[in-house]
Amino acid sequence: MSSNDEIIKTENLTKVFGSGKKAIKAVDDVSISIKKKEVISLVGQSGSGKTTLARMLLRLLKPTAGKIIFEGQDVTNIEGKEKKAYWRKVQAIFQDPYASFNIFSPVKKVLLDAFKLFDNKFTKEEKWRMVCESLEAVNFRPDEVADKFPFELSGGQRQRVMIARAHLIKPELLIADEPTSMIDANLRSGILELLLDLRDTEGTTIMFVTHDLGLAYYVSERLLIMHEGKIVEEGEADKIISEPDHPYTKQLIADVPKLSEEWLLE
Amino acid sequence: METLKLLFKSPKFIAGLGIFVFLFLTAFIYPAVVDKNPFEMVGLMYEAPSSRYILGTDNFGRDVFVELIHGMKTSLIIGLFAGVIATAIGVTIGLFAGYKGGTVDNILNSITNIFLVIPPFVILILITVSLRSRSLAVMGLVLGITSWPWTARAVRAQSMSLRGREHVDIARLNGASVVEIIIREIMPYILSYIFMAFVLQVASGILNEAGISMLGLGPSNVVSLGTMLSWALLFESVRSGAWWAFVPPAITIALITFSLYFMNTGMDEIFNPRLRS
Numbered sequence: 001m002s003s004n005d006e007i008i009k010t011e012n013l014t015k016v017f018g019s020g021k022k023a024i025k026a027v028d029d030v031s032i033s034i035k036k037k038e039v040i041s042l043v044g045q046s047g048s049g050k051t052t053l054a055r056m057l058l059r060l061l062k063p064t065a066g067k068i069i070f071e072g073q074d075v076t077n078i079e080g081k082e083k084k085a086y087w088r089k090v091q092a093i094f095q096d097p098y099a100s101f102n103i104f105s106p107v108k109k110v111l112l113d114a115f116k117l118f119d120n121k122f123t124k125e126e127k128w129r130m131v132c133e134s135l136e137a138v139n140f141r142p143d144e145v146a147d148k149f150p151f152e153l154s155g156g157q158r159q160r161v162m163i164a165r166a167h168l169i170k171p172e173l174l175i176a177d178e179p180t181s182m183i184d185a186n187l188r189s190g191i192l193e194l195l196l197d198l199r200d201t202e203g204t205t206i207m208f209v210t211h212d213l214g215l216a217y218y219v220s221e222r223l224l225i226m227h228e229g230k231i232v233e234e235g236e237a238d239k240i241i242s243e244p245d246h247p248y249t250k251q252l253i254a255d256v257p258k259l260s261e262e263w264l265l266e
Numbered sequence: 267m268e269t270l271k272l273l274f275k276s277p278k279f280i281a282g283l284g285i286f287v288f289l290f291l292t293a294f295i296y297p298a299v300v301d302k303n304p305f306e307m308v309g310l311m312y313e314a315p316s317s318r319y320i321l322g323t324d325n326f327g328r329d330v331f332v333e334l335i336h337g338m339k340t341s342l343i344i345g346l347f348a349g350v351i352a353t354a355i356g357v358t359i360g361l362f363a364g365y366k367g368g369t370v371d372n373i374l375n376s377i378t379n380i381f382l383v384i385p386p387f388v389i390l391i392l393i394t395v396s397l398r399s400r401s402l403a404v405m406g407l408v409l410g411i412t413s414w415p416w417t418a419r420a421v422r423a424q425s426m427s428l429r430g431r432e433h434v435d436i437a438r439l440n441g442a443s444v445v446e447i448i449i450r451e452i453m454p455y456i457l458s459y460i461f462m463a464f465v466l467q468v469a470s471g472i473l474n475e476a477g478i479s480m481l482g483l484g485p486s487n488v489v490s491l492g493t494m495l496s497w498a499l500l501f502e503s504v505r506s507g508a509w510w511a512f513v514p515p516a517i518t519i520a521l522i523t524f525s526l527y528f529m530n531t532g533m534d535e536i537f538n539p540r541l542r543s
Contacts, residue, residue, distance in 0.1 A: 060435055084441040092439060099432040104454045116441045165436075 007173055007205050008057065008090075009033040013066035015052050026052040028229035029066070034173070034207060039199060041208040041216035041237075043252065044226035053226070054175050054209045058092050059083060070173075088117045091171035093195075095178035097158035101150035107161055108146040111135075114169050134167040138194055156187040163194050170202050177209040192219055214256045217241055225249050269458070272536050279532025285525035289518070293339040304328065304336040304489045311501075312508040322510040324494070325501035333489050334514050340490040341472050342522070344406045348471030351410025353464040356417025361448045363418070364425025371422075378418045386412040390474065394483040405485045409471045409478075417463045424456045458537040462530050469526040476519050491515040 015027040026049040034040055044050040055061040057068060059075065067076045075086050094100045101110060111131045115122065122130070132142040138160040150158060159179060166174050176195060180188040196219065198204045210216050216223055216237070223240050225233040225248065232246040244250045273279050309323040316322070321330035363374035389412050394400060397408075428434065429452065437451045453460075472491075478484060479492020480499060494515040498504075503511035535541045 058435075058439065060438060087439050087441055092435070094432040094435065096432055100436055102433045102437075102451055102454070110436075113437070113440050113442070 005036050006033055007036045008068065008070045010057070011067040011069065013053070013056060013068065014064050015049075015056060015061065016064045025229050027056065027063075030226075030229075030231055031066075032224055032231060032234070034205060036172075037199060037203050037205055038222060039196065039206045039208070039220045040222045040224065041210060041220040042224045042226055043210055043213050043216045045211055045252075048226045049229040050209050050211075050226050051177055054092075054177050054207070057207075058090060058175055059086060084117055084119075088169065089172045091166050091169050091174055093159070093162045093166060093174065093176040093179045096182055097155045097162065098150075098182075100162055101158060103150055106147050106149050107135075107153070110150075110161060111165055111168055114165055117169060130168055134164040135161075137167045137197075138164045140164070156183050156191065159183060159191055160194065163191070163198070166204075167198060167202075171204060173205045173207065174198065175207045175209065178211070179208070180215065181210070181212070188215075195219075213241075213252045225252065269536055273533065276532040276536055278528050278535065282525045282528030282530075282532060285521060286529065289338060289522055289525070290342060293335060293342055296335045297339060300332075302329070302332045304333045312503065312506055312511065314508075315510050321514050322508070324511050325497055325503065325508075330494075330510055330514060333494055334491075334518060337489040337491045337494050337515060338518055338522075340402065340485065340488050341475055341492070341519070343402050344409065344475045344485065344490065345468045345472035345522075347403065347406025348409035348413065348474070349464050349468035351407060352414040352467040352471070353417055353460065355411065356414035356463070356467075357421050357453075357460055359414070360418040360421025361425045361452060364422040365429045365444070365448050365452060367426070367429070374418075375422065378415045378422075381412075381415040382419070386474070387477065390478050391481065391483065394478055400483070400485045402485055402488065405475060405478075406471070409474050410467075413467060413470055413474065417467065420463065421456065421460070424459060425452055428452045428455055458533065462533050462537070465526050465530045465533070469523040469530075472519065472522055476515075491519050 010030055010032050013027060013030045014025065017024045017026055028049070030053060042050050042053065052061065056063050059068075059078070063076060067074055069075070070086065070090065075082075078086060105113075108131060111134065112127060115127055131146070135142040135145060140157075140160065145153070145157070145161070153161070162179075174195070179195065180191050183191060192215075195206060199206055208216060208219060213223075220237055222235065223233075223237050224231050225240070225246065227246075227248045233240060233244070233249050240249060241253060244253055305328065307327040308329050309319060309327045311323070311325050311327055313319060313323040313327070319329050319331065321334065324330050324333065359374050359378065363371045363378070390408060393408050393412075394405075397404060425448075431451075434447060434451050437447050442450070475484065475490060476492035476495060479490055480496045482496050482500075484490055484493040484496065492515075495512055498508075498512035498515075501511075503509075
C-alpha cells in the first residue's frame, strides 16, 4: 500500500488507564492503517478497547504511547488551532443518540454550533442554507425540525440529525461508534444507508466501531478484529468471514445469530 | 418550564416562598415608608410591650419593633450577599475541578478540602477581629468566602458525572473552549441544584451573621438581628425578664432560615423525582 491513498494510520498506539498494579492496558500497541474512501469496521466485544481506540483517533483522549499520523502529518500532540483544523477533517457519530444532544438546545443550534470549526468563514444566510441542505440530505424538512428540541425527536431522528451534522462539516474521516446499536432494528438499514451515502457523494472515509460482526460484514470492505486491546486479525471482510484465522474471530462468527437455526442455550 | 409549573404547585415551596417574600417585603418597604431611626432612644430601659411600643424597648430605651425591621433588612442583605459570593466561588471551582479532572482537580480539590477542615467560625472570628470597620459588604464577603467549600464539592461531583456525556464530546469536536463547554454543556444541567445550594447558602449566611454578631463582631453602625441578640446578652435581658429583647430577633432568624430550608426541601422534591410523594 502506498502512503498516498492512506488517510490515517497509527503506530504502536497504546493507552493505559490507571497506574501501578491497577493499570489496565485498554489499547495495546495497535498499528492500523485506513485507506481513503474505504469503509472499514473495527469489531470487538465490550471492553475490547475499540471505543478507547476510536476516542484516541478523534483526539478526545491522550494516548499513553505511540503516534497517530493523519495524511502524513503527526497529529498525536497537536493543540489549539491545529486541533480545530483536524476536527474539520475528522468527525464522529456516537452510540447514544439521546446523550449526544444537549437537552437545552434545539436542532438548529446543534448544527449551527458546528460552524465554530470554520472560524466565521460564512455569512448567516450561507450558514442557514447549508444547514437546510444537510437536513434535506438526511430526509428532513428543515422548517419542520430546525426548531425542535431533542426530546421531541425519536432516537432514529436524532441519529439522522447527527448524520446531518457530519454532512455539514463534510469531514474526510467519519468515525461512527455503534451508530445503530440503540436504534430500532427496522430503522437501522436507513441510518446505515445515509452514512454510506456520505461516502458516495462526499468521498468520506468511514470507520464503524461495532460489536456486531453481522453489521460490520454488511457495510464494510475491510474488518479489524479487536480483542483485549490488540488487533488480532485484519483484512477483506469476505476473507475474514470465510477463512477466519484467530480463534476469537471464529467465535465471533459462530456467535452471529442465524434465523434459520435454533439457538443453543448452554 | 414543566418543572417550574410543578414547583409552584408544591405546597412546601409555596409556603417557604410566601414566608420569605413576606419578611423580605416587610424588611424593605417598612423602613422606606416609616421614617423612624432604629438608634433613637425613645423610652426607658426595658419597657414592656405596650400600645406605644408593640415590642417594648431595649436596654438603651430604643423601640424593639423598629430595630427588628431594620435588623431584618441588614441580615437579609448580608445573607444574600454571602449566598451570592459563596455560590459563585463554589460553583466556579466545582465546575472547573470536575470538568478538567487530573492535576487541576487535584489542586482545586486540595484547596477545597483545606477550607473544609478549618472550622469556618474560627476564620470568621479571626477575619472580623482584624477588621477595623465592618460594613455590610465586608460582612457578606467574609461570610461568603468561608462557606463556599461544600458547594464546591457537591458541584464538582455533579460536574464530574456530566463531563463523560456524549454531548460534551460533540461540543469538544466543535472546537468549543473549556469555558464555553462548562457554561453551555454542563452548567445548565445542574442549574436547579445550584439554585438549591444558593438558597441554603443564604440561610447559613444569615445564621452565621447572627452567630458572629452575638460575639460582638457584627457589622458596625447598623442594627442586625445578631447585634440585637448581642445587646440583649450583654445587658442581662434574660435575668431581668425582658424577653421582648431577645425573643423577637430569635424568632425572626428562625423564621427566615426556616422559610429558606422549606423552599429548598420543596425544590428538592421537584428536581429529584424520586422524592416526589
